[in-house]
Amino acid sequence: MAVLGAVSAKAQALSGTLPEGTPSAQTLAAWERFDGQAEEGEWAVVYSLYVNPLRPGLYEVTRFRVDRLEQRRGAAARRRADTEKLLWNARPGTREPLVCYERAPHRGWRTLWLRRWRWRRLTQGTPDYQAAMFAALRVYGLHRARLGLPPPG
DSSP states (O other), X not given: OEEEEOOOOGGGSOOSOOOTTSOOHHHHHTSXXXXXXXXXXXXXXXXXXXXXXXXXXXXXXXEEEXXXXXXXXXXXXXXXXXXXXXXXXXXXXXXXXXXEEEEEEEOOTTOTTSOEEEEEEEOTTSHHHHHHHHHHHHHHHXXXXXXXXXXXX
């Protein structure tokens, strides 16, 4: 069973950056946006779904992060953050695969002590890309449940 709610804590929010080449923050601000979070078993999900007004009914950009909740005896669950994903339907209606990015930590020899983040594009067909697609399907299902809609199919 999923526990659904609105995004509340800044620590659980998605990043303030976007990958280069995707719709800008200014563009996305003009689109319809659906934010949410859910906890399901040992997983916590935070997401934002964006609908381009030129293409109603299509989530053209999907951002999400699926974190693992670690249960500790006698204490509240600890949230272990995963990487944020961004899916972009860059060419709707063409049957081209979604463009997928992951916001992952990056450390170089100059920044060993710093945790820096950068967006990297995931290649279609790789295990990371496929895992992101399956996770996105879970996010869409959780969002449908939040809206009170039955599961698809």
